[in-house]
Amino acid sequence: MRTYHHVMSIFGAKSSMVAPDQALTGRESPVLPHPAPHTVLGKSLIGPWPDGTETIYLAMGCFWGAEEIYWRLPGVVATSVGYMGGFTPNPTYEEVCSGRTGQTETVMVAYDPAVLSTYDVLKAFWENHDPTQGYRQGNDVGTQYRSAIFTTTDAQAALALQTRDAYAKVIAERGYPDISTEIRPASDFPYFLAEDYHQQYLYKNPNGYRCHANTGLALPPA
Numbered sequence: 001m002r003t004y005h006h007v008m009s010i011f012g013a014k015s016s017m018v019a020p021d022q023a024l025t026g027r028e029s030p031v032l033p034h035p036a037p038h039t040v041l042g043k044s045l046i047g048p049w050p051d052g053t054e055t056i057y058l059a060m061g062c063f064w065g066a067e068e069i070y071w072r073l074p075g076v077v078a079t080s081v082g083y084m085g086g087f088t089p090n091p092t093y094e095e096v097c098s099g100r101t102g103q104t105e106t107v108m109v110a111y112d113p114a115v116l117s118t119y120d121v122l123k124a125f126w127e128n129h130d131p132t133q134g135y136r137q138g139n140d141v142g143t144q145y146r147s148a149i150f151t152t153t154d155a156q157a158a159l160a161l162q163t164r165d166a167y168a169k170v171i172a173e174r175g176y177p178d179i180s181t182e183i184r185p186a187s188d189f190p191y192f193l194a195e196d197y198h199q200q201y202l203y204k205n206p207n208g209y210r211c212h213a214n215t216g217l218a219l220p221p222a
Contacts, residue, residue, distance in 0.1 A: 015135050017102060017143055023087035024100045030090050032193040035080070039200040040071050043078040045193065047110070053077050055110045056121060057084055057150035057186050060129035061137025063105040063194070064201040065212035069128055070109045071200065075116025080108045081201075082193045085148055085182065090192050096144045104146050108191060118159050119222045125149065126167045126219050128212050132177040138211045147179075150186040157185065166220050174217065 035045040043049065060066045063081040071079045083091050086102025096103050111121060129137060129147065137145040151157040160183045168179050193199075202208050 015141065015143075017135075018087070018100050020087045020102070022100070023102055024091065024095050024098070026088040026095070026101070027090045030193060031092055031195050032199075035193055035199065036196065038071070038078050038080075039203050041076070041078055043110075045078060045080040045108075045199065047078075049077045049110050050112070052112060052114065053110050054113050054118070054156070055108060055152050055186075056118070056156055057106050057108050057148075057152075057191055058121075058125050059085065059104040059106045059146065059148035059150075060125060060131075060212070061105070061145045061147070062140055062209065062211050063107050063198065064208060065210045066105075066107045066129070067200065068202045068210075069124055069212060070107060070121075071203075073111075073116055073120070073124065075112045075114075077110040077112060078108075079110070079200075080193060081198050082106055082108060082191050083144075084150055084186075084189050084191045085146075085184070086189070089190065093195055093198065097142070099142050099144065102143065103192070104144050104148055105194075106148070106150070106191065117222075118156055119163070122149070122159060122163045123219045126163060127214055127217065130215065131164075131167070131179045131181040132171065134180045140211065146182065148182040148184070150184055150189060150191075152186045157183070163219055167217075170217050170220065
């Protein structure tokens with residue numbers, strides 16, 4: 001399956017954002033209308049979740065490995081993978097890989113902030129991918145692999161900017177380029193669940209494609 005993902009990324013790669021009027025039209029119906037419970041955590045992918053649960057949407061390259069990073073963290077209630085930040089409603093994976101939707105592969109993280117702080121959610125984000133690469137992540141090239149944070153509260157938004165600026169200093173000291181991560185309110189974009197076979201993909205396929213690893217460049221303490 002790694003080969004399939006890599007081939008789709010190369011042949012469907014787009015290095016510039018599609019114009020809204022050139023984006024695919026998509027569809028009214030979701031590609032995953034009745035999501036099964038989380039394969040690992042046993043929770044609903046769409047809620048409801050316990051009172052106090054917060055959600056944030058994180059794009060950091062291929063969503064298979066990114067989701068695995070988060071479902072393993074204590075305090076995470078549920079995760080799912082989907083498409084966000086673009087123009088085409090309810091896109092398919094193939095449409096997203098064409099570069100004609102504007103969507104980026106995104107992980108929804110629902111978490112209990114009393115157990116897992118928003119700072120630690122963002123720490124895992126910054127430290128486990130390269131946020132400087134623009135429309136790519138490693139060997140995966142295209143607008144669907146761009147780095148992004150879609151926040152659901154003012155506190156999340158403020159902390160996303162704060163941690164970005166702190167991490168920018170760390171990577172600048174190592175000679176890396178500026179951070180290209182988009183930080184936007186989740187209210188600006190609908191989140192569309194990806195197909196069932198993408199959900200918790202690396203639990204279902206333990207030897208599947210992984211492109212994420214700790215970079216060794218740590219976000220400074222809060």
